[in-house]
Amino acid sequence: xxxxxxxxxxxxxxxxxxxYNIQIRRVPRDYVxxxxxxxxxxxxVIIRGLPFSASWRDLKDHxxxxxxxxxxxxxxxxxxxxxxxxxxxxxxxxDKNGVKKGPWSAEEDKKLINFILNNGQCxxxxxxxxxxxxxxxxxxxxxxxxxxxxxxxxxxxxxxEEKMVIDLHxxxxxxxxxxxxxxxxxxxxxxxxxxxxxxxxxxxxxxxDPITHKPITSEQPNIEQQPTKKQPISQQEQQTPTESTITxxxxxxxxxxxxxxxxxxxxxxxxQTSSGRQENKNIEVNNNGFYIDEVPLMSPSEILVPSESxxxxxxxxxxxxSSNMILQDLQFLQSFDNNWQCDFNMSTSWANDDFSSTxxxxxxDDSDMNNTISLDWSQVLEV
DNA sequence: AAGGAGCGCAACCGCGTATCT
DNA sequence: AAGATACGCGGTTGCGCTCCT
Numbered sequence: 001x002x003x004x005x006x007x008x009x010x011x012x013x014x015x016x017x018x019x020y021n022i023q024i025r026r027v028p029r030d031y032v033x034x035x036x037x038x039x040x041x042x043x044x045v046i047i048r049g050l051p052f053s054a055s056w057r058d059l060k061d062h063x064x065x066x067x068x069x070x071x072x073x074x075x076x077x078x079x080x081x082x083x084x085x086x087x088x089x090x091x092x093x094x095d096k097n098g099v100k101k102g103p104w105s106a107e108e109d110k111k112l113i114n115f116i117l118n119n120g121q122c123x124x125x126x127x128x129x130x131x132x133x134x135x136x137x138x139x140x141x142x143x144x145x146x147x148x149x150x151x152x153x154x155x156x157x158x159x160x161e162e163k164m165v166i167d168l169h170x171x172x173x174x175x176x177x178x179x180x181x182x183x184x185x186x187x188x189x190x191x192x193x194x195x196x197x198x199x200x201x202x203x204x205x206x207x208x209d210p211i212t213h214k215p216i217t218s219e220q221p222n223i224e225q226q227p228t229k230k231q232p233i234s235q236q237e238q239q240t241p242t243e244s245t246i247t248x249x250x251x252x253x254x255x256x257x258x259x260x261x262x263x264x265x266x267x268x269x270x271x272q273t274s275s276g277r278q279e280n281k282n283i284e285v286n287n288n289g290f291y292i293d294e295v296p297l298m299s300p301s302e303i304l305v306p307s308e309s310x311x312x313x314x315x316x317x318x319x320x321x322s323s324n325m326i327l328q329d330l331q332f333l334q335s336f337d338n339n340w341q342c343d344f345n346m347s348t349s350w351a352n353d354d355f356s357s358t359x360x361x362x363x364x365d366d367s368d369m370n371n372t373i374s375l376d377w378s379q380v381l382e383v
Numbered sequence: 384a385a386g387g388a389g390c391g392c393a394a395c396c397g398c399g400t401a402t403c404t
Numbered sequence: 405a406a407g408a409t410a411c412g413c414g415g416t417t418g419c420g421c422t423c424c425t
Contacts (some may be wrong), residue, residue, distance in 0.1 A: 103393075103419085125410060138411080142394065177413060188413075193392055 100134045104143055108133055112140055113148055146189045153185030157194055165191055166199060170213040 104112075115131035124137035133140060157165065161183055168179040176188035176195075183191065195210075203210040 101395075123410095136395095138396095139394075141411080146393070174414065189393075192414075197391055 099136045099139075101139070104135075104147075108135065109143070109148060112144060116144060116148075142189075146187045149187075151185055152187065157183075157186070157191075161186065162194075162199060165195060166203070166213075169195065169199075 111131050111133055112127075115127065119130070124141045127133075127137055127140050128135045131140075135143075164183060165179060168182055172178050174192075176192045180186050180188040180191050200210045203213075204216075207216050208214070209216045
C-alpha cells in the first residue's frame with residue numbers, strides 16, 4: 001500500500017463511496033508553516049476527503065466505507081519537488097479534444113472488459129486513461145452498464161417482464177432506472193427503448209393511454225403529460241391502479257424499517273396471463289432492493305482478493321471488524337504495490353522493514369485515537 | 384432495383400445532485 | 405462558501421437495417 005517515495009508519493013484509491021487518497025510524503029522544508037504542515041510533521045498522511053484535523057476514528061470510518069476499493073492509480077510528482085499544492089480542484093473527466101465518439105469497436109470493448117474484470121468497476125474518470133481508451137469516462141460507463149456487463153440479459157423482454165414494466169411505469173412514471181432495478185439483467189436504457197418502440201404502441205392499440213394508463217376516451221385531449229420524477233409521488237399514486245398491480249406499497253415501508261438489517265422482503269406481483277388467468281409471482285428482494293435471484297455484479301473485492309475470505313461483515317460497528325476491513329484495504333493496496341508496473345524510485349530511506357512496521361502498527365492497533373492523523377502518523381512514520 | 388420511410392437500439396446530451404478543493 | 409467537476413438519470417439523436425412502394 002505505502003509506496004514510499006523520497007519526494008512525494010500519492011496513492012489514489014477509489015470506491016463507490018467516493019475518492020480519497022493516501023499520501024505519505026516527506027514534507028519539503030519550505031512547506032513547514034503552510035498547508036497545515038507543522039514543524040514536527042516530517043511525514044504526513046493525508047486522507048483525501050478528510051480534513052487535516054480528522055481523528056483516527058474518522059480515518060477508520062473512512063477506510064471502512066472504502067473497503068471495496070477496487071483499483072488505485074499512482075502518480076509521481078515531477079522532478080524537483082512540489083512547489084504548489086497538488087490536487088486542487090477535480091480533474092476534468094476527459095480531454096475533450098482527444099476523445100473518440102460514436103460506436104465502440106471490438107478492440108475498445110475488449111480493453112474495457114479486460115480492465116474492469118481485472119480492476120473492478122469504479123472511477124470512470126480515470127478509467128479510460130488507465131485502460132488505454134480514447135473515450136470519455138461517461139462513455140465507458142454507458143458502454144459497460146448498457147452493453148458489456150456480464151449479467152445482462154439479451155433479447156426481447158418476455159411477456160412477464162413487459163407486464164412488469166407496464167405496472168411499474170404506471171406507478172413510477174418515466175423513472176427508468178427505478179423500473180430497471182426491478183428487472184434483473186435489464187438496463188434502464190433497454191427498458192426505455194423497449195417502452196418507446198414496443199409497449200407504447202401496444203398500449204395504444206389496446207386503447208390504453210401509455211401516459212396515464214387509463215382507457216383512451218374520445219374527449220381526452222392528447223396532451224403529452226406524464227408522470228415524471230418531478231411530479232410528487234403522492235400525486236402519482238392517486239392515479240387509478242391498473243388491471244394488474246404490484247403490491248409494493250407496504251413493501252417499501254417494510255424495506256425502510258429493515259434498512260440496516262439485511263433482511264429479505266417478498267414482493268407479490270399480480271399479473272394477468274395472456275389467457276386471462278390471474279397469476280401471482282413472489283419475488284424476493286433484499287433490503288438493498290436487489291433481487292435475490294439476480295446474477296450479482298462481480299464485486300471489486302471478489303476480483304482483487306479472490307483467494308481470501310473477503311465477505312465484508314454486515315455490521316460496521318465492531319472495532320475488530322473495522323480492523324479487518326482496513327486489513328483488506330491494505331492487502332489489496334499492498335498487492336497493488338507489488339504488481340503495479342510503474343517505475344518509481346523507492347527511496348532508500350524507506351526500506352521495506354520500516355514499511356512493514358508501519359503496516360503492523362496499523363493493523364494491530366485497534367484503539368480509537370483521538371489525536372489528529374498528522375500527529376499520529378508523524379510518530380508512526382518517524383525515521 | 385432503387386430510394387424513401389420507418390424502426391430499433393446504441394450512444395450522446397444536458398440537467399440535477401453530490402462531492403471535492 | 406464558492407466554484408469546479410464527477411456521476412447518474414431521463415430525454416433525444418443518429419445510424420444501420422428492413423420494409424414498402
